[in-house]
Amino acid sequence: MDAPDGLRQLLLDLVSTEPEVRSRVAGLDRGAWDALLASAAEHRVKPLLHRRLAHERSDLDVPAEVRARLADAYLQATLRALRIERELVRVVRILREAGIPCVALKGAYLAYHVHPEPALRPLKDLDLLVPADDARRAHDVLLGAGFGRTPAFSGDAATWASTLHHLPALRPPGGVAVELHHRLDMPGGRRVGDWERGGVWSRLVEARVAGETVSYLSPADALLHLIVHALYQHRLGNGPLTLADIAALTRTGSVDWTLFWRLAAEGGCTRACELLFALTGYYFGPLPVETAPTADTLPRDGAALLPMCAGLIMRGEKAATDERLAGSLAGKGAGGKATLLLGKALPTRAHLAIAYDVDPASARAFLYYVPFWVRLARKRVPELVSRRHAATSTARELAVLDDWLARG
Amino acid sequence: MSGIQGDSVLVRDPDMIAAEMDGDLVMMSVERGAYFGIGGVGTRVWELLEQPHSVDQLCAAIVAEYEVDDDVCRRDVVEFVQKLLDEKLVKPA
Numbered sequence: 001m002d003a004p005d006g007l008r009q010l011l012l013d014l015v016s017t018e019p020e021v022r023s024r025v026a027g028l029d030r031g032a033w034d035a036l037l038a039s040a041a042e043h044r045v046k047p048l049l050h051r052r053l054a055h056e057r058s059d060l061d062v063p064a065e066v067r068a069r070l071a072d073a074y075l076q077a078t079l080r081a082l083r084i085e086r087e088l089v090r091v092v093r094i095l096r097e098a099g100i101p102c103v104a105l106k107g108a109y110l111a112y113h114v115h116p117e118p119a120l121r122p123l124k125d126l127d128l129l130v131p132a133d134d135a136r137r138a139h140d141v142l143l144g145a146g147f148g149r150t151p152a153f154s155g156d157a158a159t160w161a162s163t164l165h166h167l168p169a170l171r172p173p174g175g176v177a178v179e180l181h182h183r184l185d186m187p188g189g190r191r192v193g194d195w196e197r198g199g200v201w202s203r204l205v206e207a208r209v210a211g212e213t214v215s216y217l218s219p220a221d222a223l224l225h226l227i228v229h230a231l232y233q234h235r236l237g238n239g240p241l242t243l244a245d246i247a248a249l250t251r252t253g254s255v256d257w258t259l260f261w262r263l264a265a266e267g268g269c270t271r272a273c274e275l276l277f278a279l280t281g282y283y284f285g286p287l288p289v290e291t292a293p294t295a296d297t298l299p300r301d302g303a304a305l306l307p308m309c310a311g312l313i314m315r316g317e318k319a320a321t322d323e324r325l326a327g328s329l330a331g332k333g334a335g336g337k338a339t340l341l342l343g344k345a346l347p348t349r350a351h352l353a354i355a356y357d358v359d360p361a362s363a364r365a366f367l368y369y370v371p372f373w374v375r376l377a378r379k380r381v382p383e384l385v386s387r388r389h390a391a392t393s394t395a396r397e398l399a400v401l402d403d404w405l406a407r408g
Numbered sequence: 409m410s411g412i413q414g415d416s417v418l419v420r421d422p423d424m425i426a427a428e429m430d431g432d433l434v435m436m437s438v439e440r441g442a443y444f445g446i447g448g449v450g451t452r453v454w455e456l457l458e459q460p461h462s463v464d465q466l467c468a469a470i471v472a473e474y475e476v477d478d479d480v481c482r483r484d485v486v487e488f489v490q491k492l493l494d495e496k497l498v499k500p501a
Contacts, residue, residue: 054430078429079443082436085425089438118427210438211422 007036008314012240015040015048016283017056025060033066042316043239044122046073051120074119081111081118087175088126089210091142095130098141102215103129103204105181106226109216113207114248121241121248125169125177129200129217135182139167142180147172149357159353159360184225185233192224192267203259220260223249224273231272235398236312240283243313246276247284257290271405275302279309305404308397315394345376412486414464418493419501420457435497444497449474450488460501463489 013019014036028036040046050070053062088108095102105128111121130138139157147170160167165185169177184195194200203218217225226249230242249255264270281287346369353360356368384391426435432447433454446454452473453466461469466489467482474481492498 075429078427078434081427082425082434082443083441085427086436086438086441089425117429119429208422210425 004035005311005314007032008039009310011036011039011043011045011049012283012310012314014057015045015052015240015244017052017285018283021057022060025062030063033063037066037069039314041073043241043314044124045240045244046070047077047119047122048241048244050074051117077119077122078117080122084108084123084126084176085112085118085209087172087178088214089212090172091126091128091178092212092214094141094145095128095138096212098137100130100134100138100141101201102138102180103200104214104216105129105222106229109222110226110245110249112209113216114245114252116248121245123176125179127166127179127181129181129184131198131201132182135161135167135180138180139170142170142178145172147178150177154357155355156353156357156359159350163350163354184221185229190228190232190267190269192263194263194266195221218256218259219249219252219254220256220263223255224260224263224267224269227273227276228267228269231276232269236309236401237315239316240313242276243280243283246280247287250277250280250287250289253288255289261291269405271302271407275305275309275405278302279306279313282306283310302404305401309401312394312397312401315390345373347372412463412490412493414467414482415462417460417462417501418457418489418498419460420454421497421499424497426454437496444495449476449484453485453488454492457492457498 010021010024013021014025037046040049047070050067050073053060053067053070088104092102092104104126107121107123108126108128111118111123115121136157139161150169150171152169155168157167161182165183166179166181169179171177184192184200200217200221203221204215205218206213206215208214216222223246226242226245230236230238236242261270261273264273277287277289281289349360349365352358352365352368352372355372356365358365358368421437423438424435425438426433431451432445433451435444435446435454436442437444449470452470456466456469463482463485467478467485470476470481470485471478476484489498
C-alpha cells in the first residue's frame with residue numbers, strides 16, 4: 001500500500017537538511033514508521049535517511065529498531081555499491097578490449113565521485129554511453145562475454161536501437177543490469193545541438209578505478225543530463241535522490257557554469273534548471289550555482305510550484321506511466337478517448353518488437369498481440385482503474401508544470 | 409616476504425576498490441570479489457599507501473598526526489601492513 005501523502009512529504013523532509021521535522025517525527029507510531037521505511041526503500045533513500053538520522057538529525061526521537069534497520073540498509077548498500085563498481089570495471093575492460101569507448105552515466109558517476117559515500121546513491125543498474133555506430137557491436141560483445149537478456153527487456157535489439165535511446169539491458173550471471181545508451185536522450189522533442197554533434201565526447205573526465213580508466217560526462221553535462229532526465233523523462237517521478245544528486249553535484253565546485261547554461265539554453269530547458277535548483281535549495285540549503293534563482297527569487301510564479309513539485313517527486317515511478325495515459329485522456333470526448341484507447345490496445349509491430357523478441361518486419365509479430373492483451377487485461381487495466389483518480393490529479397499538475405515551463 | 413623492515417616500500421594493489429562507510433573503509437578485490445574492512449588509523453595508512461611509502465614513512469606520518477608513542481606505532485603499523493600483505497591488498501613497490 002502506498003504511504004499517505006503526509007508521510008511521503010515527511011520522508012522528503014527527513015532526507016533533506018532544511019525542513020523542521022521534530023514534532024512530526026515525535027508523533028509516529030510503529031505502523032507509520034513501517035510505511036515510511038517502505039517508502040524510503042521504494043525511493044532508494046534508506047542509506048541517506050540513516051545518514052541524516054546519524055548526523056544532521058541525530059537528535060530526533062527515533063525508535064532504536066528503526067535506526068537498526070536503517071544501519072543495516074546502509075551496510076548492505078555499501079557492500080552492493082562495491083559489487084556494482086566491480087561490475088563497472090569489468091564491463092569497461094571488456095568494451096575497451098573490443099575497441100569500444102564508453103562513458104559511465106548517472107549513478108555510476110554520482111555514487112563514486114560525487115556523493116561523500118557510494119552507499120548514499122544506490123544504483124539500480126549501470127548506464128553506459130557508447131558511440132552510436134558501436135552500440136549494436138557493444139551489445140553483441142557483452143552477449144559474447146556471457147551477459148544475458150533480462151525478462152523485462154526481451155524485445156528485438158534492432159528495434160530498440162532505432163526507436164529508443166538505449167538497447168535492451170543485459171545482465172552478467174548474478175550481476176547488475178547494464179544499459180547501453182547510444183545517445184543522451186532529450187525527451188519531449190528537445191535537442192541540444194552540442195550533444196547531437198557529439199560534444200560530450202570532447203569534454204569527458206576520467207578516473208582510475210582498480211587499474212582501469214573509466215570515463216564520465218563532464219560535471220556540466222552530467223548535471224544537465226540529470227535535470228532533463230528527471231524532469232522530462234521521469235516527470236519528477238524518480239524520487240528525492242534527484243535533489244540529493246543535484247545538491248551533491250553542484251557542491252563539488254567542478255561545474256563549468258558558462259557551459260552549463262549555454263547547453264541548457266540550447267535545449268530550451270533553462271527554466272527547468274532554474275526550477276530544480278530552487279527546489280533543491282529549498283530542501284538542501286543554498287547551492288553554489290551561478291546565476292540561478294532560489295525558492296524566494298524564482299520568477300514568474302515559479303515559487304508557487306515548488307510544493308506541487310515536491311509532491312510529484314514523492315509519488316513514485318509506477319504512477320508516472322498511468323499519468324501519461326490520464327493526461328492524454330483528459331479533455332477528450334467519448335470518441336477521442338475510444339480512439340486513444342483503441343490505439344493503446346492495438347500497438348504497432350515496432351512497439352510489439354520492443355516488448356517481445358520478434359522481428360517487427362515479420363508477420364509473426366502480430367501473434368504477439370495475444371500475450372500483449374493478456375498482460376493488458378490481467379495487469380495494466382486493473383492498475384489503471386485503481387489509480388485513475390490519483391493519475392488524473394497528477395496529470396493536471398503536470399499540465400500546470402508544463403505550462404509554466406513553456407512560458408519563456 | 410620474509411619480514412617487514414623499516415625501509416620496506418609498499419603500495420596498494422591497484423585491483424582494490426574501496427568505499428567509505430561512517431569513517432571506516434570497506435574494500436573489495438575486483439579480481440577475487442572478496443570484501444575487506446579497515447577502521448581507525450588503518451584508514452589513514454591505506455590512504456597513504458595510494459602512493460608508495462616505506463614503513464618508516466608511514467610511522468612518521470602516523471606519529472605526526474595522532475597521539476601515539478613511536479614504538480607502539482611501529483609495532484602496530486608493521487602488524488597492520490603484514491596483514492595487508494598477507495591478504496594481497498598491498499604489494500612491494
